Amino acid sequence: MPTILLVEDEHELARVIARELEALGYEVAHAADGLRALELHAARQPDLVILDWMLPKLDGLEVLRRIRETSPVPILMLTARKEEVDRIIGLEVGADDYLTKPFSVRELTARVRALLRRISHVQQILAEDRRQTAAPLHYAGLRLEPEAHLATLDNRPLDLTRTEFELLHLLLRNPGRAFSRSYLLDAVWGENYVTGDRSVDNVVLRLRKKLGALGDAIETVWGVGYRLTPEE
Numbered sequence: 500m501p502t503i504l505l506v507e508d509e510h511e512l513a514r515v516i517a518r519e520l521e522a523l524g525y526e527v528a529h530a531a532d533g534l535r536a537l538e539l540h541a542a543r544q545p546d547l548v549i550l551d552w553m554l555p556k557l558d559g560l561e562v563l564r565r566i567r568e569t570s571p572v573p574i575l576m577l578t579a580r581k582e583e584v585d586r587i588i589g590l591e592v593g594a595d596d597y598l599t600k601p602f603s604v605r606e607l608t609a610r611v612r613a614l615l616r617r618i619s620h621v622q623q624i625l626a627e628d629r630r631q632t633a634a635p636l637h638y639a640g641l642r643l644e645p646e647a648h649l650a651t652l653d654n655r656p657l658d659l660t661r662t663e664f665e666l667l668h669l670l671l672r673n674p675g676r677a678f679s680r681s682y683l684l685d686a687v688w689g690e691n692y693v694t695g696d697r698s699v700d701n702v703v704l705r706l707r708k709k710l711g712a713l714g715d716a717i718e719t720v721w722g723v724g725y726r727l728t729p730e731e
């Protein structure tokens with residue numbers, strides 16, 4: 500069952516929330532101040548954090564900032580005043596949801612459930628994408644093993660740079676789809692590309708050369724960019 504870190508210095512409120520969450524099957528770790536919250540977060544790696552804003556030692560906003568330096572864990576903020584909510588949203592420090600006090604425990608558990616559902620859905624999508632992008636790919640005599648970063652053509656190893664490999668991987672995952680140069684820059688080069696799209700053309704030229712007779716399979720789509728001819 501998911502573990503929830505509950506950070507709340509009002510003991511009676513904390514007791515009521517913890518009892519309700521435990522009744523629903525969650526494991527609850529409780530911290531009554533900001534420093535203890537950081538310790539417990541590091542020690543327990545919770546699936547979700549319920550975080551009060553006003554706390555002794557370290558306030559909720561600072562706890563939120565420090566957790567966010569290392570973790571994408573969903574965080575539900577509890578606030579006593581409306582203006583605090585405005586500050587949270589204004590600062591965009593990375594809370595996933597918030598509740599203004601006073602709230603009903605039922606409302607709190609509904610938010611907790613919704614946040615955990617959203618996270619597990621996103622994780623499924625990411626895991627599926629990782630599984631797909633890690634799978635070996637074949638195209639005519641070409642074989643690509645992304646996890647080993649290995650490419651062979653007619654069983655002979657191909658010496659590809661990281662960029663050439665990434666570009667080929669993208670094309671093999673999407674045969675028949677035309678990619679614009681700017682899309683390729685984002686997808687293959689990420690943030691580190693040099694301005695100007697000539698570098699895409701240069702990498703495609705080198706890649707075609709290395710692929711020999713198969714090089715023609717990377718077609719130029721005039722006015723757009725490039726695509727891999729679908730296999731017969």
Ligand code: CA
Nearest residue numbers: 508551553554
């Ligand atoms: Ca408080």
